[in-house]
Amino acid sequence: MQYTLSFARAVSRYIDVRMTLPVDFPSADQQEDFAWVFSLPAWIPGSYLIRDFAKNLVGMTARTVGGTPVPITALDQQTWQISWQSSPIVIDYSVYCADFSVRTAHVDLNHAFFNGSSVFLRLHGLESVPHLVFLDDVGAPEHWHVATSLPPINTDARGFGHFKADNYEALIDYPVEMGRFELIRWETLGVPHRMAFSNPHPKTDFARIACDVARICSTEIRFFDGAPFTHYLFLVALDAQGFGGLEHRDSTALIFPRHDLPLLGETGMPPAYQRFLSLCAHEYFHAWHVKRIRP
Known part of the structure; x- marks a missing residue:
C-alpha cells in the first residue's frame, strides 16, 4: 500500500493524493470475482462524533498503471468499489482542507496540517499490512518543513520524503504539520x-x-x-x-x-x-x- 501526497495546490486548499494498489492480492483462485473496496473514515479516534470526512474528497479517478481507466462504483457516501485488474491500479483524488481544527485538515500557503483519517483511504482487507507514504516537496512552498511522528524511511533536510506505518490504524494516528x-x-x-x-x-x-x-x-x-x-x-x-x-x-x-x-x-x-x-x-x-x- 502506498500513498503519494502533493501540496502544489496549497493556494487552493487542496492536498492531491495518489494511492497505488498492490497486484499480489488476492490469491489467483479468488481474482475472478474479486473487487477492491475502499473507504474514508467518518470519525477520528479521540473525537467521537460523525465528521463525514468524505464530503471533502473530490475528483476521484482510477486507472491501471498503463493508463486504462477503471470504473469506480460508489457504495455509499464514504465507500467505493472497483473490480480487480491484472496490473497495479492507481487511484487519484483530492482533499479540500479548510477546517482549522485538531480533528481534520487545513491547508494554505502558510502551512498544512492533516490527520490521516481525513486523507488516507482505507483499503478493506489490507488494513494490517505496512502502509507507505511519500510526502512530495515538488510545488510545496520553499519555506515549509515537516513535523510528524510518522516513522521516516528516507527524508530530506526539510523532512519531506518516504515514511512507513505498520498498518492502517497506525497510519491515521500520526498527524502531520508542514510550514515554518x-x-x-x-x-x-x-x-x-x-x-x-x-x-x-x-x-x-x-x-x-x-x-x-x-x-x-x-x-x-x-x-x-x-x-x-x-x-x-x-x-x-x-x-x-x-x-x-x-x-x-x-x-x-x-x-x-x-x-x-x-x-x-x-x-x-x-x-x-x-x-x-x-x-x-x-x-x-x-x-x-x-x-x-x-x-
Whole structure:
C-alpha cells in the first residue's frame, strides 16, 4: 500500500493524493470475482462524533498503471468499489482542507496540517499490512518543513520524503504539520520530546515552555512507571483565540491563543499560561489512558 501526497495546490486548499494498489492480492483462485473496496473514515479516534470526512474528497479517478481507466462504483457516501485488474491500479483524488481544527485538515500557503483519517483511504482487507507514504516537496512552498511522528524511511533536510506505518490504524494516528515553525527539543527520563509551534509570537519564551512542559512529562512518566512510546511530539497551532487538543499514540495536536504564551522577560504563572500547561498535561495523559489503557 502506498500513498503519494502533493501540496502544489496549497493556494487552493487542496492536498492531491495518489494511492497505488498492490497486484499480489488476492490469491489467483479468488481474482475472478474479486473487487477492491475502499473507504474514508467518518470519525477520528479521540473525537467521537460523525465528521463525514468524505464530503471533502473530490475528483476521484482510477486507472491501471498503463493508463486504462477503471470504473469506480460508489457504495455509499464514504465507500467505493472497483473490480480487480491484472496490473497495479492507481487511484487519484483530492482533499479540500479548510477546517482549522485538531480533528481534520487545513491547508494554505502558510502551512498544512492533516490527520490521516481525513486523507488516507482505507483499503478493506489490507488494513494490517505496512502502509507507505511519500510526502512530495515538488510545488510545496520553499519555506515549509515537516513535523510528524510518522516513522521516516528516507527524508530530506526539510523532512519531506518516504515514511512507513505498520498498518492502517497506525497510519491515521500520526498527524502531520508542514510550514515554518519553531521547534524545541528536550529529553525526559531518556525519552526525546519535540514541540513544534506554528505561527508563534517572535518573543515567545520557548525555553521556559520547554522547562515547564518537561516537568509535566516527567511527572506523568514516573506516575505510570515508564513511557509507552520511544519519542513524543507536541504540534501546537497558534492563532488569535482557538483552543483544543486531540491525543495520538506518540503525539498530540493542539490549538492555543498565541498571546497567552509567556514572552521573554515575563515572570509569574498567569491563568492563561496555566491553561496551556493543563492542555498539554491532559493530552499527554491520554498516551496512557485511552490510547493504551482501554476497557
